[in-house]
Amino acid sequence: MSRQRVWDLPTRLFHWSLAAGIVAAVVTGKIGGELIEWHGRAGLFILGLVIFRVVWGFVGSPTARFANFIRGPRAIKAYLKGEWKGIGHNPLGALAVLGLLAFTTAQVASGLFANDDIAFQGPLAALISKEASDQSRALHSLVFYGLLAIVGLHLAAIAFYTRVKKESLVKPMVTGWKEDDPVLAKVAHVEQRSRLGSAIAFVVAALIATTTVYAASGGLLPAEPPPPPAAAAPAAW
């Protein structure tokens, strides 16, 4: 009985937080009303997660790094022929990762500038005209379908692995360990990095993510000048 370390803790936390965040965003977006504010918060939360993941894809553990699993068409062909031996995302799964990150980013970006034609607007909508903001909303509605499709594809792939290939991908994403693969144990070696190195990388990624969310939430926009005393009183006519 052997097992391999496959997913580090930040990656796992990111994955499940993103899943929860997307569910929250979809539900609050569909219901609207008083929940629309939470829809906005969910969007900013998702943005932070995605930025973190992108940075982590450069400084994180080996299975998290884009350079290690984004391999190109030849590797995808080899994988489909059953010739890929590795740990973590396979070359085809890599496309799904990129697709999910891309659609999620597009959805958040369009949402930041959109308005709901009722009383809510994204934190950066003030930077553009109402017409442009309406177009951003239209894009947000459109990208939603793409996002839904790729999330569906992702879930279908997980189900395929479970039912057909008899391999649970859910458990390793929870525990971080991949069980019982003698071939893998011989071929793949996941280098361990010093705890300090991981911690520094995590802090850097988290800082970049936090700064981005701060900017996206309108934190860098000039503060509104205090209303003149006359404006606080009701209009005279």
Add this chain to the structure above:
Amino acid sequence: MKKSIKPLVAALAVVVSASALAQQAPAPKPETLIKWRQSVYQVLAWNSGRIKANVEGTYNKDEVIRAANSTAALANSGLGALFAPGTEQGKGWHDTTVKPELFTDGKHVGELAGNFAKEANELAKVAATGDQAAVKAQFGKLSGTCKACHDDFKKKD
């Protein structure tokens, strides 16, 4: 003398019948109806904007009463007439964004319009009390009726 009366009577007849025809006011053009309804939604935007500002910031009771009353008045003003047949397409201030289903699904439109009026009337009642939290909650409910109609009958651009 008798000869000259005929043309006079004829002229009188023409004038009377012309004015009778003129009493029937011509139906507003589709472009006008579309302009009016687009204007209604702009005024609703003004009202919802100031209600939102008041429930999230400093609360001015009178301002909210004005906005809520205005919204209720518009909701009860017989907006259906502005969606008369012939206005499925066209340009008011800008191209109409109404979906064609609005003109065929009368029952459902009536239901949503009724909900809009109901929640707007309730908001006007709540606004009179000056209770910021209650206004916020009822405004949330009203927003739901806006969304319900948009989701079903407004084009997504």
